[in-house]
Amino acid sequence: MPSGPDELAAALTATGYLPDEGLATAAYLALVMHRPLFLEGEAGVGKTALAHALAELTGRPLYRLQCYEGLEASQALYDWDFGRQLLHLRAAEAAHAGTDTAALEASLYDRRFLLARPLLQALEDAPSVLLVDEVDRADDEFEAFLLEVLSDFTISVPELGTIRASTPPLVILTSNRTREVHDALKRRCLYHWLEHPGFDREVAILRSRLPQVTETLARDVARATARLRGLDLLKPPGIAEAMDWATALHTLGARELDPDRAARTLGAVLKYREDTERVHQLARGALFGGA
Known part of the structure; x- marks a missing residue:
């Protein structure tokens, strides 16, 4: 962990990413305060590249969620592997293990059949870097869902219970400002506007x-x-x-x-x-x- 913004700026520079003083300070505070960092600015000013540089610097795995219109929670969070569940059901029936219907049904919702998407992957593989790219392109409904996840870094899977990050991921949210992101989401984040470099x-x-x-x-x-x-x-x-x-x-x-x-x-x-x-x-x- 760098001891301050100047040390973080020097470390980022060594990776090939050259931040200005304001961005280095915002990134340092996001690291030590465990707060999401919300970056806005024109396309191509280095918002996404900062997440990659921080992942390289800290040695954390990077999970990227690319937002778009119509993005649903299941595509960002998790889904069940129906194909493997069906194979498991057929194998159990063939082995005559399906007499206990309740037990068989419960076995279908085992963790091994859960397909983790970027949000769940970032929480389970802690500490990590979670990049929520171009959040302004997602719908309002998804933004509200994201707000819940970032509040306490927990995800509830009805069949399995609550999954909580042992260490909060470093979250970088980016926006090209194609629309205004709700204040409720911004309030939970540190904010920085990226200008074109001098x-x-x-x-x-x-x-x-x-x-x-x-x-x-x-x-x-x-x-x-x-x-x-x-x-x-x-x-x-x-x-x-x-x-x-x-x-x-x-x-x-x-x-x-x-x-x-x-x-x-x-x-x-x-x-x-x-x-x-x-x-x-x-x-x-x-x-x-x-x-």
């Missing part, structure tokens, strides 16, 4: 994650990406897109960014036709020349 930190991230890219190209890509974020785009590029762009340019042999290569590789950094057309309509030299 120029120097983005250069450091690119150099750390992509050591094969020249420093000149990393600085050019970071500067050009910042300029793109200043435009009125449908999807401003995040750190992930900047890394893809730098990798694409390096693959083409670029050691620095020039307007021609920038225009030909926009598909690595922009993901909407409207955004690409807008950039092409602007003077390319104004965006990428002299980067």
Whole structure:
């Protein structure tokens, strides 16, 4: 366990994740206070990557729950393996062990027939890291269910009883803010808003994650990406897109960014036709020349 936010920031940096002071403090408090950490921000700013970095740093297993519209509790929590239950029932009948109906029925709901989903896996395999990714995409009903699980880190299985985490998992919830998450869930979490990194930190991230890219190209890509974020785009590029762009340019042999290569590789950094057309309509030299 790091002794403070600065030590945690240094340890995360060693894994290739470069947090700012505010994020390192929020992550440290989540670790020592056993509180979920709710991260909001634009897509691609490093919310999901933080959970992976913390799992690597602490040596804990990572369980990821990807949220989407229509997600049900059984898909996040547990389900019964009906196929194995049926085989067990047939085997018991064949062995003439099915005379005691009550005992046979009880045996069908043994722990070995329970299929653990991410929430249950994180509680049983403690200590762990639980990533609830893009919780804003789930329905209100699932959010209410999640609220109960995160309140005391217990799960009730009617046939087996209550399953409680021996050590609360480190929970990271992320949101791209496609909708507002209810205050009741936020109240149970520490909160941090992730901004796009500043120029120097983005250069450091690119150099750390992509050591094969020249420093000149990393600085050019970071500067050009910042300029793109200043435009009125449908999807401003995040750190992930900047890394893809730098990798694409390096693959083409670029050691620095020039307007021609920038225009030909926009598909690595922009993901909407409207955004690409807008950039092409602007003077390319104004965006990428002299980067």
